[in-house]
Amino acid sequence: MNASSTTKAVVLLIICTFFWGSCFPIGKHALNEVHALTLVFWRFTIAAVCLALYILVMGAERFALTIRQWIWVVAVSAVGVGGLNLGLFTGLEHTAATNGSLIMALSPLMTALIACVAMRSLPTLPQCFSLVVSLSGVLMVITNGHLETLLTMDINQGDKMIFSGMLAWSFYTYCSQNISRWMPVIPYTLVGMLSGATVIGLMCLATPEVHPFAELVSSSAIGMTEVVYIGVFGTVAGYLLWLNGVRELGSPTAALFFNFVPVFAVLTAYMMGQAVTQLQLIGIAIVILGLLLPRLPVFRKATQAV
Numbered sequence: 346m347n348a349s350s351t352t353k354a355v356v357l358l359i360i361c362t363f364f365w366g367s368c369f370p371i372g373k374h375a376l377n378e379v380h381a382l383t384l385v386f387w388r389f390t391i392a393a394v395c396l397a398l399y400i401l402v403m404g405a406e407r408f409a410l411t412i413r414q415w416i417w418v419v420a421v422s423a424v425g426v427g428g429l430n431l432g433l434f435t436g437l438e439h440t441a442a443t444n445g446s447l448i449m450a451l452s453p454l455m456t457a458l459i460a461c462v463a464m465r466s467l468p469t470l471p472q473c474f475s476l477v478v479s480l481s482g483v484l485m486v487i488t489n490g491h492l493e494t495l496l497t498m499d500i501n502q503g504d505k506m507i508f509s510g511m512l513a514w515s516f517y518t519y520c521s522q523n524i525s526r527w528m529p530v531i532p533y534t535l536v537g538m539l540s541g542a543t544v545i546g547l548m549c550l551a552t553p554e555v556h557p558f559a560e561l562v563s564s565s566a567i568g569m570t571e572v573v574y575i576g577v578f579g580t581v582a583g584y585l586l587w588l589n590g591v592r593e594l595g596s597p598t599a600a601l602f603f604n605f606v607p608v609f610a611v612l613t614a615y616m617m618g619q620a621v622t623q624l625q626l627i628g629i630a631i632v633i634l635g636l637l638l639p640r641l642p643v644f645r646k647a648t649q650a651v
Contacts, residue, residue: 354593358602361586366609368579369442370617371571372434378568381435382549383557384575388430389542391576396535399581406529414527421524422537425517427544432510439503443625446610447482448507450632453603455515463519478635482628530588538580604633 375384410418437445461467517537524533549555561569590602607629615621 354590357586358590361583362605363609364578364583366606367613368575369446369610370614370619373437373442375571376438378564379560380555382555383560384434385430386545386557387572388576389538392580393538395581405532408528419540421520422540423544426537427541428513429510432506436503436506440501442614443611445507446607449511450607452511452515456518459519482631
């Protein structure tokens with residue numbers, strides 16, 4: 346791997362994490378004009394259209410799945426992709442964007458723990474250390490530094506919903522490792538978007554106060570732009586840039602860049618005039634420290650190899 350391709354991959358990963366991080370405050374602002382279900386529905390729909398056009402232009406590898414495999418792919422996609430976005434954007438109605446980004450930052454670590462449970466193996470000492478430090482940073486923020494809030498489980502409803510969405514995404518990430526052996530990543534992502542759009546679409550039909558088309562048309566130009574941004578840049582572009590980074594640098598090194606998500610979420614929230622507290626900044630520092638320290642040896646080896 347030459348230096349130019351490495352530099353390009355690093356830049357693209359930083360842009361990717363900016364897209365993902367900015368989606369938290371932008372999504373929270375968009376919820377002032379559209380319902381959470383409407384926002385999620387249009388995110389999936391826009392992303393599915395973009396991915397379908399991408400496959401149409403760029404082409405895709407041929408693959409064949411059994412009926413059982415198709416059922417598993419659709420089920421995992423609906424639970425993982427749908428559960429994440431439903432928990433995330435519904436939760437953002439009740440909590441700060443910075444809180445949401447901090448909770449989502451636990452996803453790579455939670456995926457590793459799910460893998461330990463699935464393989465019936467104990468987590469390593471670095472994983473335990475990372476979990477304790479990172480979780481302490483998140484708990485400090487969502488409880489506002491008050492231990493009694495944790496003891497009474499009087500935690501913000503929005504934080505609970507985003508945590509549930511994070512668990513769904515971690516489950517999806519773990520299951521995707523096996524599914525990726527059956528079908529190419531881009532078609533698999535398209536299936537996820539279509540599954541999510543279908544599930545959320547049915548929920549919209551079952552919720553009388555939600556009108557996705559009417560809400561989007563009646564929203565302001567800024568609100569409509571925010572919805573499109575989340576669908577195009579926060580979903581399609583972000584995912585494709587992430588795949589490029591993983592291909593160039595490898596998943597262990599690329600995973601380090603996920604720590605930039607809460608940083609960009611805070612910066613974007615601050616630029617948009619949303620409140621950012623000192624406690625949230627301290628929590629971000631603790632979470633990043635907890636996620637980063639166990640991976641430093643991996644990053645050092647990867648750097649030496651490059």
